[in-house]
Amino acid sequence: MESSELERFEAVVLPHLDAAYTLARYLTRNDHDAQDVVQDASLRALRYFAGFRGAGSGEGRAWFLAIVRNTAYTWQQRHRADTLSTEFDEERHSETVADEHPEAALQAQSQRAAVRRAIAELPPEFREVIVLRELEGLSYKEISDVAGVPVGTVMSRLSRARRRLEDALCAEPEDC
Amino acid sequence: MTHPGFEAQIDAYLDGELAPPDAVELEEHLRACPDCSRLERRRRAVRVAVREHLPRFPAPDMLQARVRAQVQAESRQTDRRRAPTWTALAVAASLAVVAFGSWQLALRDAAGEAITNQVLASHVRSLMPGHLTDVLSSDQHTVKPWFNGKLDFSPPVYDFAGGGFPLVGGRLEYVDGRPVAALAYSRRQHVISVFLWPAERGRTAGPRAATLQGYHLLHWATPAYTYWVASDLGLPELHDFAALLRRGDSAAAATVR
Numbered sequence: 001m002e003s004s005e006l007e008r009f010e011a012v013v014l015p016h017l018d019a020a021y022t023l024a025r026y027l028t029r030n031d032h033d034a035q036d037v038v039q040d041a042s043l044r045a046l047r048y049f050a051g052f053r054g055a056g057s058g059e060g061r062a063w064f065l066a067i068v069r070n071t072a073y074t075w076q077q078r079h080r081a082d083t084l085s086t087e088f089d090e091e092r093h094s095e096t097v098a099d100e101h102p103e104a105a106l107q108a109q110s111q112r113a114a115v116r117r118a119i120a121e122l123p124p125e126f127r128e129v130i131v132l133r134e135l136e137g138l139s140y141k142e143i144s145d146v147a148g149v150p151v152g153t154v155m156s157r158l159s160r161a162r163r164r165l166e167d168a169l170c171a172e173p174e175d176c
Numbered sequence: 177m178t179h180p181g182f183e184a185q186i187d188a189y190l191d192g193e194l195a196p197p198d199a200v201e202l203e204e205h206l207r208a209c210p211d212c213s214r215l216e217r218r219r220r221a222v223r224v225a226v227r228e229h230l231p232r233f234p235a236p237d238m239l240q241a242r243v244r245a246q247v248q249a250e251s252r253q254t255d256r257r258r259a260p261t262w263t264a265l266a267v268a269a270s271l272a273v274v275a276f277g278s279w280q281l282a283l284r285d286a287a288g289e290a291i292t293n294q295v296l297a298s299h300v301r302s303l304m305p306g307h308l309t310d311v312l313s314s315d316q317h318t319v320k321p322w323f324n325g326k327l328d329f330s331p332p333v334y335d336f337a338g339g340g341f342p343l344v345g346g347r348l349e350y351v352d353g354r355p356v357a358a359l360a361y362s363r364r365q366h367v368i369s370v371f372l373w374p375a376e377r378g379r380t381a382g383p384r385a386a387t388l389q390g391y392h393l394l395h396w397a398t399p400a401y402t403y404w405v406a407s408d409l410g411l412p413e414l415h416d417f418a419a420l421l422r423r424g425d426s427a428a429a430a431t432v433r
Binding site for chain 2: 006009017018020021022025031032034035038040043046111112116133134135139140155158159162163165166169
């Protein structure tokens with residue numbers, strides 16, 4: 001790779017490491033695998049970067065996230081036995097209660113736990129569209145590029161994912 | 177009961193992904209249909225709850241360091257690949273001269289050179305996915321006991337987080353024909369590998385530095401241990417780190433006495 005290409009890689013791909021790691025965390029559900037997935041994905045991204053013609057930061061993000069996503073799925077197929085046995089939800093085990101307003105803190109905490117549990121229980125194809133849309137703010141078109149499905153499918157997956165979340169979070173009518 | 181065709185439309189509407197004419201039509205329907213407008217309110221609540229409570233995860237420093245190391249390795253590899261054979265020879269010759277000039281270690285013997293290469297290879301290999309640590313912990317009291325039963329010595333493990341060099345973890349390596357302790361520390365986005373094993377009696381050596389393939393290596397020997405340190409960190413900072421290690425060792429030795 002030319003050094004100018006490496007500079008382009010650093011400018012176009014590396015700024016999205018946080019987004020990549022967040023997606024990998026939600027797909028693999030643990031820190032260690034997520035780090036390995038992102039590292040593996042960035043190596044692939046380096047190798048295939050010559051074929052990437054986009055220039056904008058948004059295009060770079062979608063392109064890199066698509067690689068991260070595919071790497072995560074391949075990774076899980078290969079390490080299924082491992083991930084099932086070592087899966088550990090750090091978030092769920094490291095909740096802390098704020099000192100002030102203990103009741104409000106408890107309520108917020110239980111809602112936070114409920115949201116995370118509901119997300120964790122979504123099938124991966126629903127979980128990823130929620131993460132890409134709500135956390136990364138990707139457009140339907142960008143999500144369709146990352147997930148490799150038509151925009152119409154993105155739209156219906158997002159809607160079905162939200163229906164499941166609604167069912168999980170709005171068990172009591174006054175909740176929502 | 178909501179109108180089935182409208183459910184996905186409502187989500188797309190909230191996402192701002194509905195074409196303007198469709199959005200106008202949907203808004204008219206929401207005003208007329210209490211069921212659909214209740215659904216719209218619930219979906220808004222779900223979106224708010226998700227955005228408020230779902231964390232983003234910043235990439236850990238260690239991951240950033242490993243990815244950047246890959247990019248550097250790639251550029252070095254490219255430089256080598258692009259050199260035609262005859263220039264490669266010339267480059268190799270000039271590198272040999274440079275290496276001879278900057279090579280301050282008293283390592284003329286083949287054995288010493290072999291160790292240098294092994295240390296460098298181990299460090300570079302540790303930067304590849306999944307190889308950095310066998311025990312991943314910033315707690316010295318987790319890392320040190322991990323070596324029990326794996327080595328015939330218990331390596332000193334320090335946490336220099338206060339000095340800006342947090343401990344990352346440890347792993348086993350095989351250097352100079354024996355299993356040795358390898359510790360990983362980090363400095364911003366750089367990884368530092370420390371290799372150590374019991375010293376041969378009476379052979380102490382002051383710190384010597386060498387630079388190979390863009391990596392800096394430091395070597396010294398205390399009465400107790402032979403040390404090798406490898407990193408892409410700048411040499412002055414690497415010397416600071418080595419000073420911390422040596423201070424840690426002499427403090428520990430003083431306690432024993």
